[in-house]
Amino acid sequence: MSGPLTPSQTVGPFFGVGLPFENGEQIVPAGSAGAIRIEGQVLDGNGDPVPDALLEIWQPGAGFGRARTDSEGAFSFMTAKPGATPAPDGRPQAPHLNVTVFARGLLRHLVTRMYFPDEADANAADPVLSLVEPVRRQTLIANNCGGVLRFDVRLQGERETVFFAI
Amino acid sequence: MTLTLWFSVASATQRREGESVRVMSDREDEREPPYLYPDYVGTRLRAPAKPLVHLPEGFHDFPAPLFPRTIGDLDHDLTRRHAGEPIGERIIVTGRVLDGDGRPLRNTIVEVWQANAAGRYLDQEDQHPAPLDPNFTGAGRCLTDDDGRYRFITIKPGAYPWKNHRNAWRPAHIHFSLFGSWFRSRLVTQMYFPGDPLMPRDPILQSIPDQAGRERLVSRFDPETTVPEWALAYRWDIVLRGRAATPFEDEE
Numbered sequence: 001m002s003g004p005l006t007p008s009q010t011v012g013p014f015f016g017v018g019l020p021f022e023n024g025e026q027i028v029p030a031g032s033a034g035a036i037r038i039e040g041q042v043l044d045g046n047g048d049p050v051p052d053a054l055l056e057i058w059q060p061g062a063g064f065g066r067a068r069t070d071s072e073g074a075f076s077f078m079t080a081k082p083g084a085t086p087a088p089d090g091r092p093q094a095p096h097l098n099v100t101v102f103a104r105g106l107l108r109h110l111v112t113r114m115y116f117p118d119e120a121d122a123n124a125a126d127p128v129l130s131l132v133e134p135v136r137r138q139t140l141i142a143n144n145c146g147g148v149l150r151f152d153v154r155l156q157g158e159r160e161t162v163f164f165a166i
Numbered sequence: 167m168t169l170t171l172w173f174s175v176a177s178a179t180q181r182r183e184g185e186s187v188r189v190m191s192d193r194e195d196e197r198e199p200p201y202l203y204p205d206y207v208g209t210r211l212r213a214p215a216k217p218l219v220h221l222p223e224g225f226h227d228f229p230a231p232l233f234p235r236t237i238g239d240l241d242h243d244l245t246r247r248h249a250g251e252p253i254g255e256r257i258i259v260t261g262r263v264l265d266g267d268g269r270p271l272r273n274t275i276v277e278v279w280q281a282n283a284a285g286r287y288l289d290q291e292d293q294h295p296a297p298l299d300p301n302f303t304g305a306g307r308c309l310t311d312d313d314g315r316y317r318f319i320t321i322k323p324g325a326y327p328w329k330n331h332r333n334a335w336r337p338a339h340i341h342f343s344l345f346g347s348w349f350r351s352r353l354v355t356q357m358y359f360p361g362d363p364l365m366p367r368d369p370i371l372q373s374i375p376d377q378a379g380r381e382r383l384v385s386r387f388d389p390e391t392t393v394p395e396w397a398l399a400y401r402w403d404i405v406l407r408g409r410a411a412t413p414f415e416d417e418e
Contacts, residue, residue: 005266006404007198007379009356009370010208012341014287018279018305019343021235045211052291058349064231088224102354105208107199107373109354111226132219155212165218166226166350 008109011102013052016068020054025067027057027079038077038114038142038149042069042101045156049073053103055153057114060085081116087127094122094129096140101153110163114151115141128164136162199373206369207330227409230345230352233275242308244278244320252302254283254321258399259357260391262314263344265408270314271351277343278318279305285324285338294326319397325364337364337371346406357402358384 011019028035042050050073057065059082067075084092094115101110115123123129129137139161142149154161201213240246245256259278263271281287281304284296288303302321310316323338339356346352358365365371365384374380382405391399 004378004382004405005197005407006353006355006382007374008353009199009341009383010206011343011354012356014281014289014292015279015341016291017288017303018277018341024234045215048211050212058231060228060231064234088222088227098349100352103212105206105210105212107201107203107206107209107370109352110201110214128221128225131221136216156215160214160216162216163214163218164226165220 008107010104010107011054011109013104015052015054015102020066020068025065025075025077027059027063027065027077030078032080034080035078036081036149037147038079038097038151039145040075040151040153041073042075042103042153043073043155043157044105047154047157050103050155053101053153056100056102058098058100084122089127091127092122092125094119094126096126096128099151099153101155103155106155110155111166112153112161112163113140114149116149117142117144132162136160197374197376197379199375203369203373205331206373209373223410226349228349230347230349233345237275237307237309242306242316242318244280244302244304244306244318246319247303248301250301252282252299252321254299254302254324256319256397257322258317258319258388258391258393258397259340259385259402260315260317260388260399261385261402261404263310263316263346263404263406264314265346265351265406267408270310270312271346271406272310272312272314274310274314274347275307275345276310276316276318277305277307278320278340280320280323280340281326283321283324285326296324296326322359325362330369335364335367337362337368342404344404344406346408348407348409350410351406351408353404353406355404356383359400360384360386 042053044050051071053069055067055075065077069075082095087093097114099112099114142151203209245252282299282302286294286296306318308316325335325338327335337358339358342355344353385400385402388399388401
């Protein structure tokens with residue numbers, strides 16, 4: 001027997017008083033060994049910045065991060081690159097971060113993944129990336145911009161980020 | 167505007183005992199609001215236009231993280247965060263956090279945030295010309311107890327205008343954020359108050375496709391928990407998703 005689930009509602013524009021916490025974007029402390037910086041922007045269907053979005057990164061076994069976007073739609077995280085993890089069927093998954101997106105205008109949160117640009121072989125064999133049509137896979141792989149990993153989230157439009165049903 | 171009528175008769179019962187896990191999972195999605203709900207203008211440029219990618223069962227069956235901050239003893243009491251007491255109607259909001267099988271979720275974090283009694287958030291982007299309250303921040307956290315119960319003390323939030331359409335007002339609500347036990351359990355939602363005449367006109371609440379689902383977001387007055395001479399109480403239970411696949415073994 002299963003009870004009726006509680007439906008989702010938008011996080012709204014004013015979550016800033018309740019959800020962000022100090023240094024929430026630092027899954028590992030800045031300056032620690034192996035720390036990598038991730039930067040990105042959340043953009044809407046017109047390509048305009050989304051200044052009222054909240055992102056969460058979940059790395060099982062490593063930690064949890066939470067960061068909101070600023071007036072330019074920009075966010076950043078500091079974390080450590082995870083290792084390969086097994087898929088439910090035992091096949092290896094390429095290193096990746098689980099990224100959850102909340103925003104005013106999102107009645108439910110969105111779930112996506114960020115893969116690493118220096119893992120071409122592992123990415124090519126990844127069981128999740130292989131389910132995504134090739135032309136859209138690139139939306140899930142960060143770009144290395146001078147040592148910073150750039151990962152933009154496009155909610156809608158031509159280069160819309162791939163989101164996963166949960 | 168084509169708002170669904172709050173008073174429309176629910177066409178189907180929501181109980182589906184004995185059906186398979188896979189069917190349950192699909193039906194769960196039907197009960198959630200869609201991403202694109204044009205009456206809520208904010209969805210129009212933010213809802214994904216391409217279909218979500220479905221992963222095989224199990225890919226999202228991993229545990230929720232531990233929240234990386236400690237919860238203070240008074241974090242559940244939004245009325246005792248400043249030197250004085252906030253203006254407004256003091257209320258107790260309590261309920262249980264359960265999984266789909268009715269089991270309590272113990273020691274799980276519940277985060278809340280809300281407007282003050284005048285309908286104003288402590289947020290510089292909130293331009294509603296209503297007063298801020300120097301004694302009210304409007305944010306709280308707590309952990310559920312062994313019965314899955316949470317309890318907040320706060321003041322009843324006011325309604326506020328939001329420019330979605332002409333004369334648009336949000337019904338009074340408290341935002342809730344929960345993690346539960348699994349990645350799939352994550353939920354951000356809003357709790358409403360019984361009898362609020364703004365609910366039938368609110369496209370955010372009305373985005374939920376069935377009346378039973380909308381009613382699940384409305385708390386009820388709780389005379390048993392109401393404290394005489396001190397505060398009214400409202401009760402609201404929350405049911406979170408579990409894993410997509412529930413093994414017969416390894417149950418807690």
